[in-house]
Amino acid sequence: MDFCTGDREYIRLLHRDPLFERCLEDLRARGGESQAAARKINEFVDLLLRSGRKRDREKFRFTRNKEARIRHCKKVDLGCGYRLVCIKKDGHLALLYAGTHDECFRWIERNKGMEFDFSASKGIAVCAADAATGESAPADVLAEQRMLEEHESMLMRRIDDDILRKVFSGLCQCPRIGAE
Numbered sequence: 001m002d003f004c005t006g007d008r009e010y011i012r013l014l015h016r017d018p019l020f021e022r023c024l025e026d027l028r029a030r031g032g033e034s035q036a037a038a039r040k041i042n043e044f045v046d047l048l049l050r051s052g053r054k055r056d057r058e059k060f061r062f063t064r065n066k067e068a069r070i071r072h073c074k075k076v077d078l079g080c081g082y083r084l085v086c087i088k089k090d091g092h093l094a095l096l097y098a099g100t101h102d103e104c105f106r107w108i109e110r111n112k113g114m115e116f117d118f119s120a121s122k123g124i125a126v127c128a129a130d131a132a133t134g135e136s137a138p139a140d141v142l143a144e145q146r147m148l149e150e151h152e153s154m155l156m157r158r159i160d161d162d163i164l165r166k167v168f169s170g171l172c173q174c175p176r177i178g179a180e
Contacts, residue, residue, distance in 0.1 A: 014095070017096045033082070033148070036080065044078075061077055061122075063076075071089075072087045072088055074086050074087070085107065085108065089116075
């Protein structure tokens with residue numbers, strides 16, 4: 001059972017929207033309660049990735065009121081008036097926005113009716129086994145994870161310094177290693 005929503009849907013992939021990343025940086029920069037909210041978001045993400053113990057799970061809860069303005073939208077109550085806005089659908093969880101209750105309300109209002117395109121977003125992490133129950137990820141999720149890791153390893157073996165220099169030529173004007 002998924003600890004966040006109480007349903008039986010397993011979170012297979014976690015997506016972090018670029019706007020969410022900027023929100024997280026902004027919360028850290030503000031300091032005080034905002035910085036504490038950013039730390040709680042990091043704890044939440046870490047908990048999703050490692051599916052921690054039951055008492056850790058109780059630190060986070062979704063708000064009671066369902067969000068009707070955006071389909072599949074859920075809000076995590078971070079305490080002190082801060083929220084994390086997510087979309088959870090088909091085993092995917094997208095972290096979209098974080099801020100105060102009022103900031104999240106305005107963001108949701110501006111994005112009313114939006115649909116998150118999970119196919120256009122790269123999932124950044126496959127959620128781990130549930131340490132509290134000993135359940136592991138479903139076999140298809142583990143197989144997909146292995147396939148992705150093997151594919152990435154194969155690609156990394158095929159990439160040499162010349163290809164990297166071409167791709168990142170504007171970033172690095174370094175002389176070749178071993179060249180005179």
